[in-house]
Amino acid sequence: MDWDDLRVFLAVARAESLSGAGKALKLDPATVGRRVARLEEALGARLFAKSPQGYALTEAGQRVLAHAERAEGAMVAAAEEVQGAAGLTGQIRIGAPDGCANYLLPQVLARICEENPGLEVQIVALPRVFNLSKREADMAIGVSRPEAGRLRVQKLATxxxxxxxxxxxxxxxxxxxxxxxxxxxxxxxxxxxxxxxxxxxxxxxxxxxxxxxxxxxxxxxxxxxxxxxxxxxxxxxxxxxxxxxxxxxxxxxxxTRTFWLIRHQDDARMERLNRFAEALAQGIRREVLRLEGMTRPQIALD
Missing domain, CATH: 3.40.190.10 (Periplasmic binding protein-like II)
Known part of the structure; x- marks a missing residue:
C-alpha cells in the first residue's frame, strides 16, 4: 500500500468530492480518482460510494479511515521530532465562535506568532460546530464540552x-x-x-x-x-x-460560560500542536482576566 494513495484517500474522505480533494492536494480530479481506484484495487474493496451529494465512505472505507489518520499522525509526529523543538512553524487553522474569534484570538495569536516567526495561523470564525474529522480546522474552540467522538478536550477559560x-x-x-x-x-x-x-x-x-x-x-x-x-x-x-x-x-x-479547546484524538502525539495548544490556553486565560478586569469598576445605570 502506497502512503501517497492513503493521503489522497484522506483528502477525498474529508472533502467528499474528487474536485475538493484535488484542490487541497493541488492535483486534478482525474488523478485523484485514479489514485483512489488504485488503492481500492490494492485493498480489494470499495472505499467510497458515489452519490449526487458526493463521495461517502463505505463500511470498508470507514475502517481504512481510522488507520489512515493514525498513519498521517505518525508521519507528522516523525517530522516534528526530526525538526526539533525550536520555534513553532507551519500553518495551523483554528475554528472558533465569532465572539472569541473577534475579541480574544487576534491579540492572543499575534503574541504567539511574534514569539514564533515561522508560524502561520488561520482563524475561521463561523457560528457553528466544526468537523475536525474532515480537517476543517486543526483544532476548534467550543462553548460546550463534546460528549461523543474521538476527540481530545481541554478547558481553556471561564x-x-x-x-x-x-x-x-x-x-x-x-x-x-x-x-x-x-x-x-x-x-x-x-x-x-x-x-x-x-x-x-x-x-x-x-x-x-x-x-x-x-x-x-x-x-x-x-x-x-x-x-x-x-x-x-x-x-x-x-x-x-x-x-x-x-x-x-x-x-x-x-x-458564566466556558471555552473548550477541541482536537482530534489522533493529534495527541503531535508535539507541535500540543505546544501551540498550551500557548493558546495560557494566552486566552490571561486575556480573559485582563479584559474582564477592565469592566469591573462599572456601575449599572437605572
Missing amino acids: YHLHLAASRDYLARHPPIRSLDDLRQHRLVGYIPDMIFDKELDYLTGLGSGSVPFASNSVSVQLNWLRAGAGVGIVHDFAMPSAPELVKVLPESLSL
Whole structure:
C-alpha cells in the first residue's frame, strides 16, 4: 500500500468530492480518482460510494479511515521530532465562535506568532460546530464540552456575560430597575432558529418575547447595541472594545460560560500542536482576566 494513495484517500474522505480533494492536494480530479481506484484495487474493496451529494465512505472505507489518520499522525509526529523543538512553524487553522474569534484570538495569536516567526495561523470564525474529522480546522474552540467522538478536550477559560446597552439608549428609554422592565425594551440577540449551541441561548427564561434585532453574529449584535438599538447580552471581555456600553442589572443577571479547546484524538502525539495548544490556553486565560478586569469598576445605570 502506497502512503501517497492513503493521503489522497484522506483528502477525498474529508472533502467528499474528487474536485475538493484535488484542490487541497493541488492535483486534478482525474488523478485523484485514479489514485483512489488504485488503492481500492490494492485493498480489494470499495472505499467510497458515489452519490449526487458526493463521495461517502463505505463500511470498508470507514475502517481504512481510522488507520489512515493514525498513519498521517505518525508521519507528522516523525517530522516534528526530526525538526526539533525550536520555534513553532507551519500553518495551523483554528475554528472558533465569532465572539472569541473577534475579541480574544487576534491579540492572543499575534503574541504567539511574534514569539514564533515561522508560524502561520488561520482563524475561521463561523457560528457553528466544526468537523475536525474532515480537517476543517486543526483544532476548534467550543462553548460546550463534546460528549461523543474521538476527540481530545481541554478547558481553556471561564468567562462571564451581562446585559448591556449604550448610555444613549438608556437615557432615551424607560429605566430598567428589574428584569421585568425588559418587557418595555427592544432586545438584541441571536436569531432563535440559528442558535447552534444551547449555551448560546442567553435570553430564554427572561420572558421578554421576540428579539427585534437578531443576528447569528456576536459582532453584529455588539454593533447594534453600540448604535443604541436596544438591550442585549454581551461578553465581559468584549466590553472594553465598546466604551459606549454599560452593564445593566449586573446583580440580577450574570451568566458564566466556558471555552473548550477541541482536537482530534489522533493529534495527541503531535508535539507541535500540543505546544501551540498550551500557548493558546495560557494566552486566552490571561486575556480573559485582563479584559474582564477592565469592566469591573462599572456601575449599572437605572
